[in-house]
Amino acid sequence: MFVPDVADFEVSCVVMESCILPCSFQGGTDVVIHWIQVTAGDLHVHSFYHNKHQLAHQVQRFRDRTSLFKDQISRGNASLQLTGVKVQDQGRYKCHTSVIRGNKESFINLKVDGMRNTQIH
Structure with a gap:
């Protein structure tokens, strides 16, 4: 069974900082996770299957x-942590998860802001 998410989730991140792109699914065993950057022509961002990270196509x-x-994947957390965010990271991402009970796809729109201005005027 395929369960599409209704709307894209919006995330704002700051250049050079860390950012979490949220993704959840019905936990289970034999989990497959694929993160794809859709706007850049379906670039492979991160994959996980056979109970380990699969980065050969990254x-x-x-x-x-x-x-x-x-440690949270079996409980249904497929969120991606992205460090050192770059302007080129901005765009639409797809989180595809698959377990024995079915597949799920969710989409996240990542907006990248410039450096935070911490000076007091």
Whole structure:
């Protein structure tokens, strides 16, 4: 069974900071997770299956900047942590999850803001 999410989830992140793209699903075993950057032509951001991270097809510019919360995957948390956010990271992402009970896709719109201005005027 395929369960589409109704609306995209909006996330705002700041350049050079860490950011979490939320994604949840009905937990289970034999979990497959694929994170894809849709706006850039379906770039592979992060994959997880066979109970481990699968980064062979990961696009170079995401290398060493993505992670999942591995201890929470079985409970239905497929959120992606992205570190050192870049302007090019802005766009639409797809989180595809698959367990024995079915597949789910959710979409996240990532907006990237410039550096935070911490000076007091």
